[in-house]
Amino acid sequence: MHHLLQLSALLCAVLLQGAICDTLDDPCQIMPQGPPDAHTTIDVQADPTCHNGTFWWNYPRGFIRLHFQHKTSPYFLVCLKDYLGGSIFKLYDVTSDMKHAMPSVTPDSSKEVCTNAHHFGIVILFEASGSMKYMGEVAYRIQPIYPV
Numbered sequence: 097m098h099h100l101l102q103l104s105a106l107l108c109a110v111l112l113q114g115a116i117c118d119t120l121d122d123p124c125q126i127m128p129q130g131p132p133d134a135h136t137t138i139d140v141q142a143d144p145t146c147h148n149g150t151f152w153w154n155y156p157r158g159f160i161r162l163h164f165q166h167k168t169s170p171y172f173l174v175c176l177k178d179y180l181g182g183s184i185f186k187l188y189d190v191t192s193d194m195k196h197a198m199p200s201v202t203p204d205s206s207k208e209v210c211t212n213a214h215h216f217g218i219v220i221l222f223e224a225s226g227s228m229k230y231m232g233e234v235a236y237r238i239q240p241i242y243p244v
């Protein structure tokens with residue numbers, strides 16, 4: 097799949113000017129190269145200027161800690177919903193030392209799953225266990241909490 101993405105990027109550069117090219121350039125679309133095996137955890141940073149976007153993990157296996165930062169409000173939460181196959185992930189809010197299990201997103205994409213409110217940073221652990229899938233993608237949204 098990474099070869100396919102490289103090929104797509106190449107095609108964008110030399111041939112095409114379409115929606116797929118915009119997608120590849122979008123800093124709010126997080127498309128990490130996952131860990132090499134099912135026992136490894138890697139850390140991935142979301143672009144702190146992004147208020148929403150997607151997290152797209154190809155051939156997911158193992159664990160990804162996704163780090164969010166938000167500049168405009170000290171307290172915020174992160175809400176996730178299914179985008180495409182995102183229900184395969186087990187989700188944990190691991191911002192603090194305590195590991196809080198979150199519900200998985202459901203294929204009903206209108207329903208959101210949110211972390212607790214934290215300040216300055218939020219970390220969500222994505223676990224991809226079970227049978228290997230082609231991909232999983234969730235949409236994320238930063239929800240600032242303004243003082244009243």
Ligand SMILES: *[C@@H]1O[C@H](CO)[C@@H](O)[C@H](O)[C@H]1NC(C)=O
Nearest residue numbers: 147148149150179235236237
């Ligand atoms: C991000 O927010 C914009 C504006 O509300 C919306 O049009 C877009 O669909 C959102 N993107 C995702 C991936 O949810």
